Amino acid sequence: MSASGNRSSGTDIGAPEDGLTPTRPSSDAMPNTSPFQRASLAQHPRDPREPPYYSLAREPLSALRERDDLDPSEVDALWKKVVPDTLKAPPGLRSKLRELPTATRVALSVAGAFVVAVIALVIGGMRVDMGTQTIMRYTVAMLGILVLTGATFAVSLRGHHQKPLGPVGMVVVGLSVLVPVLLAVMPWLWAPPAEFADIPVSHFCGHLGISTGLIAGGIAWLFQRSEVNGWVRALSAAGGGGLVAFAMLQLHCPAHDATHLLVGHAGVGLFLVLVTTIVVGVRLRRRA
Amino acid sequence: MASSQLATPGAKGPEPLAVSDDPVEVTDEELMERYVRSGDAQAFEALFRRYAGRLHGLFLRSNGTRDLASDLVQKTFMHVHRARADFQQGRPFRPWIYTIALNVRREEGRKRARSREVAVNVDDVREPSVEPDAKSATDRLVQRALTQLSDGQREVILLHWYEGLSFPEIAEMLGATVSAVKVRAHRGYGELRRMLGGDEEGKA
Numbered sequence: 001m002s003a004s005g006n007r008s009s010g011t012d013i014g015a016p017e018d019g020l021t022p023t024r025p026s027s028d029a030m031p032n033t034s035p036f037q038r039a040s041l042a043q044h045p046r047d048p049r050e051p052p053y054y055s056l057a058r059e060p061l062s063a064l065r066e067r068d069d070l071d072p073s074e075v076d077a078l079w080k081k082v083v084p085d086t087l088k089a090p091p092g093l094r095s096k097l098r099e100l101p102t103a104t105r106v107a108l109s110v111a112g113a114f115v116v117a118v119i120a121l122v123i124g125g126m127r128v129d130m131g132t133q134t135i136m137r138y139t140v141a142m143l144g145i146l147v148l149t150g151a152t153f154a155v156s157l158r159g160h161h162q163k164p165l166g167p168v169g170m171v172v173v174g175l176s177v178l179v180p181v182l183l184a185v186m187p188w189l190w191a192p193p194a195e196f197a198d199i200p201v202s203h204f205c206g207h208l209g210i211s212t213g214l215i216a217g218g219i220a221w222l223f224q225r226s227e228v229n230g231w232v233r234a235l236s237a238a239g240g241g242g243l244v245a246f247a248m249l250q251l252h253c254p255a256h257d258a259t260h261l262l263v264g265h266a267g268v269g270l271f272l273v274l275v276t277t278i279v280v281g282v283r284l285r286r287r288a
Numbered sequence: 289m290a291s292s293q294l295a296t297p298g299a300k301g302p303e304p305l306a307v308s309d310d311p312v313e314v315t316d317e318e319l320m321e322r323y324v325r326s327g328d329a330q331a332f333e334a335l336f337r338r339y340a341g342r343l344h345g346l347f348l349r350s351n352g353t354r355d356l357a358s359d360l361v362q363k364t365f366m367h368v369h370r371a372r373a374d375f376q377q378g379r380p381f382r383p384w385i386y387t388i389a390l391n392v393r394r395e396e397g398r399k400r401a402r403s404r405e406v407a408v409n410v411d412d413v414r415e416p417s418v419e420p421d422a423k424s425a426t427d428r429l430v431q432r433a434l435t436q437l438s439d440g441q442r443e444v445i446l447l448h449w450y451e452g453l454s455f456p457e458i459a460e461m462l463g464a465t466v467s468a469v470k471v472r473a474h475r476g477y478g479e480l481r482r483m484l485g486g487d488e489e490g491k492a
Contacts, residue, residue: 070341074358078344079336081362086369087329101373160367160391161374161384163463225370230398287399 098225102159105223109153110146113216113240117248120212124204127254129192137189138251145179145247152176152240153220156233160225169232176239177273180246180266187256201260205253209245209268217241217272231280238276242269316381324372335381336365342451343389349434349446350393360396364389386453387461390443397439433483441476448473 070078089095097105127133155169183189192199220237245268255261316338319331340361347357367388375384434442443462447453455473459466 070344075337075340078340078358078361079333081358082336082365085362085366087332089369099370099373102371104373159371159374160388161371163387163461164391164394166463225367230395284399 094222097223100223102154102157102162105157106150106154109157109220109223109240110150112219113149113153113244114146116212116216116219117244117251120208120248121251124208124248124252127192127252128199129254130251132193133190141183141189141250142247145243148172148176148179149240149243149247152236152243156220156236156240157223157225158233165232169236173232173235173239173273176236176243177269180243180269181262183246183250184261184266185258187258187261190250190254190261191256192254199254201253201255201257201264203264205249205255205260205264206268208252209249209265210271212248213238213241213245213268213272215241216244217276231277234276234280235273238272239269242272245269245272317379320372320375320381321377324375332369335368335385339385340365343385346386346389346446346451347393349431349450350442356396360389360392363392363396367392383453383457383461386447386451386457390461429484430480433480436483437476437479441472441479444469444472445476445480 097108100108151172155165155172158165158169217237217240220240221234224233224237246265249265249268253260253265255264314331314334316335319335322328323331323335343361343364344354344357347360348354364385368385371388375381434445437445444458447458447461448455453461455466455469459469462469
């Protein structure tokens with residue numbers, strides 16, 4: 001295709017200046033046409049019902065709107081730069097993963113995190129008193145954590161084609177850290193029966209939890225469409241990893257000591273978020 | 289669009305496209321759907337040629353330089369490519385690509401803000417500059433006036449007036465209500481009118 005499609009010659013892509021053009025602001029839905037038809041101010045004399053600022057918009061603003069910003073040779077040069085990142089992007093697993101639809105990326109990252117948690121449980125074993133625990137309580141807790149994990153990964157993997165989340169993203173990150181902490185300060189929720197009450201606690205939970213959280217968060221990161229570009233994406237991946245680690249640890253460890261639950265189980269998410277904050281902060285400052 | 293329909297870029301689909309033969313007749317949505325479905329490089333190029341200039345203008349008017357605007361156009365199309373599986377059949381293409389462009393611009397803005405934070409020499413922090421190659425005094429005047437608006441007002445005016453998007457489309461893209469967008473536009477236009485001396489005609 002030649003450069004003739006450039007907007008500097010809008011009519012050559014078949015967009016006659018025929019009144020379908022967005023010739024002036026309107027709150028009505030715009031017709032579904034290409035946007036390079038140009039306003040022809042002479043065709044639109046002042047309407048007395050217009051707000052007064054349109055008079056301004058018709059003159060100096062429209063002069064700027066009419067200005068061409070790229071000539072055809074510049075468009076050609078820019079196209080040559082775009083091709084290596086798009087049509088000729090190197091194929092590979094990473095490319096395939098990040099080009100999947102957003103819903104699929106989120107679902108696969110949650111599924112991947114689930115697999116990581118199962119593997120960790122195979123390595124670490126299920127808690128010995130699992131048979132005495134209330135299944136309903138566990139199911140509700142685990143489903144809640146699963147939903148929150150999905151939400152954190154959805155925040156992390158949000159596509160550029162989606163409208164900005166605003167503060168909601170940071171709220172989700174906060175919840176991913178806060179919910180495990182809240183559950184940890186209620187050890188009666190997870191208390192074992194008397195015969196299992198003296199089970200010693202160890203650092204193993206922390207090690208297993210951090211490993212699980214790192215891998216789960218890393219899996220979510222594999223699906224990112226761009227490199228490190230902001231706090232929310234990175235922190236929500238870390239928060240999601242922490243949630244997966246917490247859920248896994250609650251299925252693995254029978255301890256009900258509040259300090260152990262707070263530091264060794266819920267602390268994993270906080271640890272991952274803090275480490276991610278430092279790593280991302282350093283990277284962003286280096287880039288800046 | 290289902291992921292199974294995502295084709296490798298450059299691969300030819302079962303039905304050869306007539307994009308280069310008659311691009312006039314092909315809508316943006318058809319081009320995008322063909323690119324998603326069959327990976328047609330010509331369709332992608334046609335979309336690029338339709339939108340590169342407009343997006344460049346949008347970025348340029350958002351306090352950018354020509355080089356920065358070109359970089360952002362490049363990034364926008366990289367994300368169009370990577371997000372092509374998310375393009376839903378039957379949805380308009382124009383708000384979709386502008387949403388990507390705005391997010392790319394926002395990210396760049398954050399990066400530049402960080403750059404200013406780590407800048408050792410405070411003299412490097414300058415007022416937003418006006419492109420020296422603006423073609424006329426009016427261009428420079430208006431562009432300077434635009435830089436004086438708040439980010440929110442400028443964003444809405446650029447999309448509303450220059451890009452011809454409707455308030456509902458802008459609201460959808462920005463994640464705001466239509467009323468909030470209208471308020472920003474009204475205040476922004478009012479500010480511009482005040483700065484550019486358009487009050488007299490407005491009162492007429």
